[in-house]
Amino acid sequence: DARVTQTPRHKVTEMGQEVTMRCQPILGHNTVFWYRQTMMQGLELLAYFRNRAPLDDSGMPKDRFSAEMPDATLATLKIQPSEPRDSAVYFCASGQLAGLSYNEQFFGPGTRLTVL
Amino acid sequence: AQTVTQSQPEMSVQEAETVTLSCTYDTSENNYYLFWYKQPPSRQMILVIRQEAYKQQNATENRFSVNFQKAAKSFSLKISDSQLGDTAMYFCAFTPNTNAGKSTFGDGTTLTVKP
Numbered sequence: 227d228a229r230v231t232q233t234p235r236h237k238v239t240e241m242g243q244e245v246t247m248r249c250q251p252i253l254g255h256n257t258v259f260w261y262r263q264t265m266m267q268g269l270e271l272l273a274y275f276r277n278r279a280p281l282d283d284s285g286m287p288k289d290r291f292s293a294e295m296p297d298a299t300l301a302t303l304k305i306q307p308s309e310p311r312d313s314a315v316y317f318c319a320s321g322q323l324a325g326l327s328y329n330e331q332f333f334g335p336g337t338r339l340t341v342l
Numbered sequence: 343a344q345t346v347t348q349s350q351p352e353m354s355v356q357e358a359e360t361v362t363l364s365c366t367y368d369t370s371e372n373n374y375y376l377f378w379y380k381q382p383p384s385r386q387m388i389l390v391i392r393q394e395a396y397k398q399q400n401a402t403e404n405r406f407s408v409n410f411q412k413a414a415k416s417f418s419l420k421i422s423d424s425q426l427g428d429t430a431m432y433f434c435a436f437t438p439n440t441n442a443g444k445s446t447f448g449d450g451t452t453l454t455v456k457p
Contacts, residue, residue, distance in 0.1 A: 257443060269433065269447045282444060315385060323443045330377060331445065333387035 228252045230334035232318050238340045244306040247337045249318030250299055258301045259331060260286075260293055261317040269317075275301065276323065308341045315339070344369045346436050348448035355424045356456050362409075363419045363451045365434030373439035376410065376417045381450070382430040390432070393417065395439070424455045 231250045239245055251258045259274040273283035278295040286293065290309070295301045305312055315338050319331040345368045355361035367376070378390040393401045393410050400408050405425075409418045421428055434448040 259445075268449045271444065274444065276443075317387065319387070321443070330389045330392060332389075333379075336385050338385075 228332075230318055230320050230332050232316075232334035232337050234337060235335060236338045236340075238342065239308055240342050241309055242307045243341075244304065245308045245312075245339060245341075247303045247316055247318075247339070249301040249303070249320075249334055251301060251318070251320030252332055253299070255320035255322045255332070257321045257323050258295060259317075259319040259321070260301070260303050261319065262314045263317060263336070264314045272303070272316075305339075308339075310341045313339055313341050344371070344436050344438065344446045346434055346446050346448040348432075348434055348451050350451045351449070352452045352454070354454040354456055355421075357424055357426060359424055360420060360422045361424055361453065363421075363432050363434075363453065365417045365419070365448055367415050367417065367434075367436045367446075369415070369436065369438070371438045371440070375437045375439065376408075377435040377437070377445075378406070378408070378417075378419045379433045379435060379447075380428075380430045381433065382427075387433070391419065421453075426455050426457060429453060429455045 233248045256277050260272040262270045272286045273293040275295045292304045315336045317336045318334040321331045347366045374395045376393045380388045380390045391403045391406050405422045407420045431450045431452045433450045435445045437445040
């Protein structure tokens, strides 16, 4: 049963600390998305990759957030330094875009981040 | 830029009854996909149903069906015979059929099914 996995599931940290969230997309999917969900802002797209190349990271605060795909089985989202306003649930999703047709996005279980 | 609007922040329905969640969108694209995702208290996002804009026939998945009105840019979700397990937040999403494939999500509707 193929699924997107995310680690850690929960993270509590203090302001100023570095946070790294990891995502393993479904094998064979060529697109990976990072979303942030908060009560106030809803579901926001932070960044996404196609064939490991970043396509759009305009939703991400550039000064403290960075997203990478070191290989096809791993995507990372890093926050340095973290701030209390970064507290949210961070979702990774993967999908397969082939030509012009597009399938659903498969979401991971999310990482609940709390920055004190 | 596309926008997706879900005008009902919260809804409730009695078990076994039918409920309709509304979604409207704005786009200049002609080819696109529309989705309804369900997010139960566990937070896991699950695809409920998908509609291709070029298809006139409304999609159906068991108790879930959509009313897709392309001209009106409306994409409502009907849940028949509501079950307690349907209690969740429901998100409408739009994805253009371009090489970008970037989705836009609505703000969600929280549905509570009452026994």
